[in-house]
Structures are given as structure tokens and as C-alpha cells.
Amino acid sequence: MLTITRKLEFDAGHRIPDHKSQCRNLHGHRYTLEITLTGQVIAAEGNSDNGMIMDFSDVKALAKEHLVDVWDHAFLVYEKDTAVKEFLASLPNHKTVVIDRIPTVENLAAVAFDILKAAYKDRYGTGLKLHKLVLHETPNCWAEITDN
Numbered sequence: 001m002l003t004i005t006r007k008l009e010f011d012a013g014h015r016i017p018d019h020k021s022q023c024r025n026l027h028g029h030r031y032t033l034e035i036t037l038t039g040q041v042i043a044a045e046g047n048s049d050n051g052m053i054m055d056f057s058d059v060k061a062l063a064k065e066h067l068v069d070v071w072d073h074a075f076l077v078y079e080k081d082t083a084v085k086e087f088l089a090s091l092p093n094h095k096t097v098v099i100d101r102i103p104t105v106e107n108l109a110a111v112a113f114d115i116l117k118a119a120y121k122d123r124y125g126t127g128l129k130l131h132k133l134v135l136h137e138t139p140n141c142w143a144e145i146t147d148n
């Protein structure tokens with residue numbers, strides 16, 4: 001299978017409220033996102049994206065619009081983490097993203113996959129689709145999710 005992968009980075013805060021150790025504290029990460037797409041290679045002489053599955057700049061633009069700019073410098077808070085949710089709501093103009101599950105790297109990768117799957121789906125009639133997403137929380141810890 002032929003794929004292309006675009007890497008982007010963003011910063012976000014989170015906490016894992018029931019964690020046994022450090023991760024129950026408010027803290028942040030520089031997340032690294034790897035987006036892998038598959039689809040037919042575009043064959044259209046004279047087109048800017050001739051010979052590409054998708055121009056990397058378009059991969060980046062869609063990722064930013066639908067996910068990266070939404071999560072960058074936001075605090076990603078679990079919807080049932082009432083104490084932190086209320087605190088963040090008390091801060092004027094604070095960038096907060098409420099997540100319907102605990103913001104572990106596994107869950108954030110799954111949420112990101114669903115968002116980006118819809119964003120890339122068959123934009124050119126070439127079967128373009130999100131194949132895999134990797135989300136690094138630290139250089140040493142990451143989750144991967146693949147389309148099934």
C-alpha cells in the first residue's frame with residue numbers, strides 16, 4: 001500500500017484525574033501528530049498535485065483547520081472533570097476543549113482520528129482516506145490508530 005505521512009506539532013494542557021501518579025496534576029505536552037493518508041496518485045497533467053496522493057501543504061492546511069488550530073494552546077479537559085472544567089470556565093477567554101473521554105494519548109488519538117477521517121474523506125474522488133494516525137505525547141510515549 002502506498003501512503004504519505006505529514007507530521008505536525010501542537011502544545012496542549014491536560015490531566016488524567018484518577019491517575020496514580022504525576023499525571024493527575026495539570027500539565028502540558030508538545031504533542032506530535034503523524035497523519036498517514038492513502039489513495040490513488042493523482043494523474044492530471046499540468047495540475048499542481050499531479051503525481052501526488054495529496055499535496056503535503058493541503059494535508060497540513062486541513063489538519064490545522066479541523067484539529068491542530070483547535071487544540072493548540074488549549075487545555076483538553078475531560079467532560080466529567082468538574083473541578084477543572086469549572087476552574088477553566090472562570091478564566092476569561094481561556095481556550096478550553098472539552099473531551100468526552102479522559103484525555104489519555106489513546107483517547108486523544110481516537111478523537112483526532114474521527115475528526116480527521118471526516119476531513120480527508122475522498123476529497124478528490126481518488127479514494128483518499130486517513131489510513132493511520134500516530135499521536136506522541138512525549139518523545140517516549142505515543143498511541144497509534146489505524147483505519148479498520
Ligand SMILES: Nc1nc2c(c(=O)[nH]1)N=C([C@H](O)[C@H](O)COP(=O)(O)OP(=O)(O)OP(=O)(O)O)CN2
Pocket residue numbers: 016023029103104105106137138139140141
Ligand atoms: N497508557 C498511558 N499511560 C500514560 C498516559 C497516557 O496517556 N496513556 N499519560 C501519562 C502522562 O500524562 C504523561 O504524558 C506521560 O508521562 P511519563 O510517563 O512521565 O512520560 P515521559 O516520556 O515524560 O517519561 P520518561 O520516564 O521521562 O521517559 C502517563 N501514563
Ligand SMILES: [Zn+2]
Pocket residue numbers: 014023027028029137
Ligand atoms: Zn500528560
